[in-house]
Amino acid sequence: MIIKPKKGWQLVDFKELIEYRDLFYFLVARDIKVRYKQTVLGGLWAIIQPFFSMIVFTLFFGRLAKMPSDGIPYPVFNFSAMVAWTYFANAVTNSGNSLIINTNLISKVYFPRLIAPLTPILAGLLDFSIAFIVLIGMMFYFHIYPTIMILYLPLLVILMMLTASGVGMLLAALNAKYRDIRYTIPFLVQLWLFASPIVYPASMLPEKYRLIYALNPMVGVIEGFRSALLGTIAFPKQILLISTLISVILFISGMFYFKQTERYFADII
Amino acid sequence: MSEPIIKINNLSKCYRIGTKEKGYKTFREAIIDGVCAPFRNFKQLQRLTRFNNNGDNARSNDIIWALKDISCEIDEGEVLGIIGKNGAGKSTLLKILSRITEPTGGIIEINGRISSLLEVGTGFHPELTGRENIFLNGAILGMRKQEIKEKFDEIINFAEIEKFLDTPVKRYSSGMYVRLAFAVAAHLEPEVLLVDEVLAVGDIAFQKKCLGKMKDVARGGRTVLFVSHNIGAIRSLCNNAIWLDNGRIIKKGTTNEVVRDYEECQLKHLDELSYIVERNPEDVKHKSFYFSRVEILKRKGKEDKNTTIFKYNDKIVLIADFTGELAGNRFSPEFHIYNELGQLVSIAVSGAYHDKYFNKKVKKVRVEIGPLFLTSGEYRITLKIMTDIGRADTWENAIGFSIIECRPFKRGHNSYTINEGVCVLQQSFSEIE
Numbered sequence: 255m256i257i258k259p260k261k262g263w264q265l266v267d268f269k270e271l272i273e274y275r276d277l278f279y280f281l282v283a284r285d286i287k288v289r290y291k292q293t294v295l296g297g298l299w300a301i302i303q304p305f306f307s308m309i310v311f312t313l314f315f316g317r318l319a320k321m322p323s324d325g326i327p328y329p330v331f332n333f334s335a336m337v338a339w340t341y342f343a344n345a346v347t348n349s350g351n352s353l354i355i356n357t358n359l360i361s362k363v364y365f366p367r368l369i370a371p372l373t374p375i376l377a378g379l380l381d382f383s384i385a386f387i388v389l390i391g392m393m394f395y396f397h398i399y400p401t402i403m404i405l406y407l408p409l410l411v412i413l414m415m416l417t418a419s420g421v422g423m424l425l426a427a428l429n430a431k432y433r434d435i436r437y438t439i440p441f442l443v444q445l446w447l448f449a450s451p452i453v454y455p456a457s458m459l460p461e462k463y464r465l466i467y468a469l470n471p472m473v474g475v476i477e478g479f480r481s482a483l484l485g486t487i488a489f490p491k492q493i494l495l496i497s498t499l500i501s502v503i504l505f506i507s508g509m510f511y512f513k514q515t516e517r518y519f520a521d522i523i
Numbered sequence: 524m525s526e527p528i529i530k531i532n533n534l535s536k537c538y539r540i541g542t543k544e545k546g547y548k549t550f551r552e553a554i555i556d557g558v559c560a561p562f563r564n565f566k567q568l569q570r571l572t573r574f575n576n577n578g579d580n581a582r583s584n585d586i587i588w589a590l591k592d593i594s595c596e597i598d599e600g601e602v603l604g605i606i607g608k609n610g611a612g613k614s615t616l617l618k619i620l621s622r623i624t625e626p627t628g629g630i631i632e633i634n635g636r637i638s639s640l641l642e643v644g645t646g647f648h649p650e651l652t653g654r655e656n657i658f659l660n661g662a663i664l665g666m667r668k669q670e671i672k673e674k675f676d677e678i679i680n681f682a683e684i685e686k687f688l689d690t691p692v693k694r695y696s697s698g699m700y701v702r703l704a705f706a707v708a709a710h711l712e713p714e715v716l717l718v719d720e721v722l723a724v725g726d727i728a729f730q731k732k733c734l735g736k737m738k739d740v741a742r743g744g745r746t747v748l749f750v751s752h753n754i755g756a757i758r759s760l761c762n763n764a765i766w767l768d769n770g771r772i773i774k775k776g777t778t779n780e781v782v783r784d785y786e787e788c789q790l791k792h793l794d795e796l797s798y799i800v801e802r803n804p805e806d807v808k809h810k811s812f813y814f815s816r817v818e819i820l821k822r823k824g825k826e827d828k829n830t831t832i833f834k835y836n837d838k839i840v841l842i843a844d845f846t847g848e849l850a851g852n853r854f855s856p857e858f859h860i861y862n863e864l865g866q867l868v869s870i871a872v873s874g875a876y877h878d879k880y881f882n883k884k885v886k887k888v889r890v891e892i893g894p895l896f897l898t899s900g901e902y903r904i905t906l907k908i909m910t911d912i913g914r915a916d917t918w919e920n921a922i923g924f925s926i927i928e929c930r931p932f933k934r935g936h937n938s939y940t941i942n943e944g945v946c947v948l949q950q951s952f953s954e955i956e
Contacts, residue, residue, distance in 0.1 A: 255632070255633045255634075255637075256630065256631070256632055256633075257619065257620070257622060257625075257626065257630070257631040257632075257633065258626065258629065258630040258631070259625055259626055259627060259628060259629075260625060276662045276666075276667055276668045277662040277663060277665075279662075279668070280658055280659045280662040280663075280668075281659075281662075283655075283659075284648055284651065284655075284659055287650075287651060287655065288648055288650045288651065291650040291691075292650070356646075358642075358645060358646070359645060359646050359663065360623075361623065362623070362641045362642045362645045363621070363623065363639065363641070363645050363646070363663055363664065363665075364621050364622040364623050364639070365663070365665075431568055431571065431572065432565075432568060515572075517624075517625040518571075518572045518624075518625070520618065520623045520624040521538065521571075521572075521624050522571050522572060
């Protein structure tokens with residue numbers, strides 16, 4: 255093994271990542287086990303967070319503002335988005351803060367740094383699954399049944415993870431150096447919530463802006479979810495194409511920026 | 524001769540340190556500065572990670588070289604001690620070798636699996652149980668899951684925590700915590716092991732056990748790089764040593780040679796420490812009666828000699844000067860002696876202990892303390908003045924001294940000076956049965 259100053263662009267060493275898969279596994283397990291330790295409600299929090307947001311949104315946007323919901327009862331309409339959104343918001347927040355939270359690890363041992371921001375991406379999937387089961391329950395309650403497009407669901411989940419990890423890696427790397435990011439993340443997440451079709455349907459936007467709207471990858475994810483599960487609209491192929499493209503670009507640039515800057519994490523964190 | 528297992532060539536590492544910020548003079552300046560701060564902060568943060576090699580570094584004054592052109596080779600099976608003052612670059616060297624941080628220049632070739640132990644219990648999570656933490660910590664130190672499973676029983680035995688295996692470690696006593704942490708680390712089996720000062724944890728009995736474990740590792744033919752301030756530990760573990768100072772290798776050789784030279788230099792350096800200290804006027808701006816100067820001497824026969832170096836059983840003499848107008852009538856000076864860990868070792872107080880108060884006209888006081896039954900190490904003295912109406916002055920860490928030799932007993936500790944505990948008490952042993 256050779257140690258020397260690295261110059262130029264760094265590629266991801268996948269062989270090394272595989273070597274460290276046990277550590278990856280234990281860190282994900284740690285995140286999951288620790289999350290609801292010493293709470294009374296435990297895993298219920300995974301449901302409560304999106305569920306209560308849904309109730310609030312239903313009251314204000316569904317009842318008071320009479321927001322259209324593509325012909326679906328507003329609670330399901332909103333909750334189908336909240337399930338994906340809660341995952342995304344938590345994953346981005348935790349991933350973006352992952353380096354600062356693990357400062358002691360970063361400065362005391364070596365491991366492929368990419369593991370840190372990727373851990374919350376995987377750990378969040380458990381909460382996502384729990385909330386998803388509740389969504390299925392709600393669909394039964396409202397007699398709504400998924401379309402055949404549900405087969406695309408795994409791809410949508412991957413798209414969601416890809417977007418979250420791309421943004422997460424970028425924020426984590428920036429956060430190591432500029433702590434402003436830590437205070438920016440909550441804003442960013444909140445703005446992003448309203449920039450995504452969560453409280454309103456994408457169909458509210460004029461046709462001509464829809465493709466621009468799709469530059470936000472979460473538009474593809476959420477509209478895809480709704481189409482596959484609730485059958486609100488035809489499967490939004492065009493939107494998803496753009497969203498996927500952007501998401502891949504985000505992921506690759508996030509990863510490159512992270513690799514580029516990881517050399518000095520231990521020195522400045 | 525076989526290839527060395529580690530080959531270090533012209534290794535350098537520099538850090539950027541913060542430069543002093545200038546104070547504001549006027550309200551306007553403060554406002555303008557507040558507006559400009561984001562731009563300045565941004566520039567500063569950017570500079571943190573930018574080093575260009577075109578000579579700009581040499582000129583800028585906020586750069587320090589933690590390591591400068593280090594070259595050395597380490598053979599397989601070598602147990603190498605690394606000694607040096609604080610800030611000599613020892614830890615930086617280990618951090619680079621373990622790939623935590625990247626060198627600024629130079630190249631290292633390593634032929635083998637490296638594990639580093641810069642701290643015990645890295646990544647321990649307080650909410651997780653002992654069992655879960657063993658796996659997590661093992662993985663963090665670079666062990667495979669299978670490997671940890673195989674050694675699991677051994678680890679628990681070493682740590683002596685069977686009963687608490689399923690208790691969250693946040694409920695552990697600090698001793699148990701450290702034992703568990705070290706137990707995991709002690710069962711690492713890399714080809715090269717880097718250890719940084721981790722033996723300085725736990726109680727003496729456990730430290731001994733750790734040292735024993737380290738010896739086993741060293742004897743097992745593995746290559747070990749061991750950083751420590753504990754010269755005794757270095758002597759007993761390592762066959763070779765290097766001495767770092769200011770990021771450069773001063774000497775490399777057998778442990779005995781290097782340690783001897785290092786200690787000699789330390790002594791020389793210690794005595795150069797001023798045995799007369801004048802008070803910094805900044806300290807006493809708002810005080811009316813205060814210490815202005817203190818001097819430290821050793822009582823030898825009938826005379827006092829200026830020095831900061833003492834041995835066990837020596838007597839210390841302090842002479843303090845006072846300046847200013849005392850508000851009350853009389854005062855009592857206090858001399859607080861602290862050890863390296865910041866523990867208060869002893870106090871000499873004229874008033875409360877001896878009912879001796881000095882008149883406000885007194886300008887110079889002498890105190891004799893000792894014999895010093897202290898173990899070897901560095902000590903600092905804080906001076907205080909107590910008056911009828913309260914505390915008049917506190918001079919933190921005014922002056923220091925060191926006990927370089929603590930061999931109170933004729934036999935036994937021929938080879939090393941005692942540095943365990945705070946003091947050494949008189950003792951005698953006899954057979955009863």
